[in-house]
Amino acid sequence: MTQLLEDCAKRLKLSQLRSHIAELTADQIQFLEQLFTREIEHREATKLNLLLKQAQLPQSGHEPFNWQHxxxxxxxxxxxxxxxxxxxxxxxxxxxxxxxxxxxxxxxxxxxxxxxxxxxxxxxxxxxxxxxxxxxxxxxxxxxxxxxxxxxxxxxxxxxxxxxxxxxxxxxxxxxxxxxxxxxxxxxxxxxxxxxxxxxxxxxxxxxxxxxxxxxxxxxxxxxxxxxxxxxxxxxxx
Structure with a gap:
């Protein structure tokens, strides 16, 4: 198992993947790495959107904060x-x-x-x-x-x-x-x-x-x- 695949498996809580890694080809490993990476990115984006929605922050501009005063x-x-x-x-x-x-x-x-x-x-x-x-x-x-x-x-x-x-x-x-x-x-x-x-x-x-x-x-x-x-x-x- 590559380090990337191992890290992804840990984050997705797929501990059983370790016992089957020897059966996978290099192409299959590469495919899983890409699949798991996209899944992690999707979950992180979903979590972020949920946190922003729950925060109920007021609408405002996006200019940098002015510390002058x-x-x-x-x-x-x-x-x-x-x-x-x-x-x-x-x-x-x-x-x-x-x-x-x-x-x-x-x-x-x-x-x-x-x-x-x-x-x-x-x-x-x-x-x-x-x-x-x-x-x-x-x-x-x-x-x-x-x-x-x-x-x-x-x-x-x-x-x-x-x-x-x-x-x-x-x-x-x-x-x-x-x-x-x-x-x-x-x-x-x-x-x-x-x-x-x-x-x-x-x-x-x-x-x-x-x-x-x-x-x-x-x-x-x-x-x-x-x-x-x-x-x-x-x-x-x-």
Whole structure:
């Protein structure tokens, strides 16, 4: 058995092939190598498409991310983001800055890289969207099902914290999600609020402190400065 055929057989879990290899001709071996290689490529493409579909990433452009107005924490480098190091370490990212400064776009870029290069399971939610799903699932007795889906992720992205208050039930359910993720998977939070203002979202000081405590224990802060990209390119300003 050639090394290529052996590697393909392992990946396709065809261990019984070893016992029949001596019966095959060189042409048959070459044919199997080509067949197995195409099958592996097909499976990988199918898996990638499924991961991308499950991630529910927002639609956006494909231009490279502009780091001009971004300040990384000293504990973090661009390479750490692209090679998925923070995901391997189950660390969190807090992306803080004004509206339209690129927080969501960077989180999407990180997610795409994590999926396409490393096969990580990722899910993108707006805070409001996730809270609505949590409340609906709780009312229908299906909360455990939704929690189990989140529990299987490598990276959870929670976008737009700070735009609307969550209400008591929503805040408590979101706290359950963040607690479940603590030290088990990475979370990316995008927000336009400083930590001292998060109480306006959760509506309870004790709950707010508990959320922040779990998020910042293993986290890196990324600060976005500058003006809104949409405003900068708006027809009104022009």
């Amino acid at each position: 971004v300040q990384l924490a000293k504990t973090l480098s661009k390479e750490d983001l692209w090679d998925g190091q923070f995901i391997s370490e189950k660390e969190n990212l807090i992306l803080y800055g004004g509206v339209g400064t690129g927080k969501t776009y960077l989180s999407r870029c990180i997610a795409l890289n994590a999926i396409t290069k490393f096969g990580h399971k990722v899910r993108f939610y707006t805070i409001a969207g996730l809270v609505n799903q949590l409340i609906d699932a709780n009312q229908k007795g299906q909360l455990n099902k939704l929690m189990n889906q989140i529990d299987k992720l490598d990276l959870l992205i929670l976008d737009e914290l700070g735009y609307i208050p969550l209400g008591k039930e929503g805040a408590e359910l979101l706290f359950q999600v963040i607690s479940m993720c603590y030290e088990k998977r990475s979370v990316i939070i995008t927000t336009n609020l400083q930590f001292g203002q998060w109480n306006h979202v959760f509506g309870n000081q004790i709950l707010t402190e508990a959320v922040i405590d779990r998020l910042i224990h293993h986290s890196h802060l990324i600060i976005f400065t500058g003006e809104s990209y949409r405003y900068r390119n708006s027809s009104i300003r022009k």
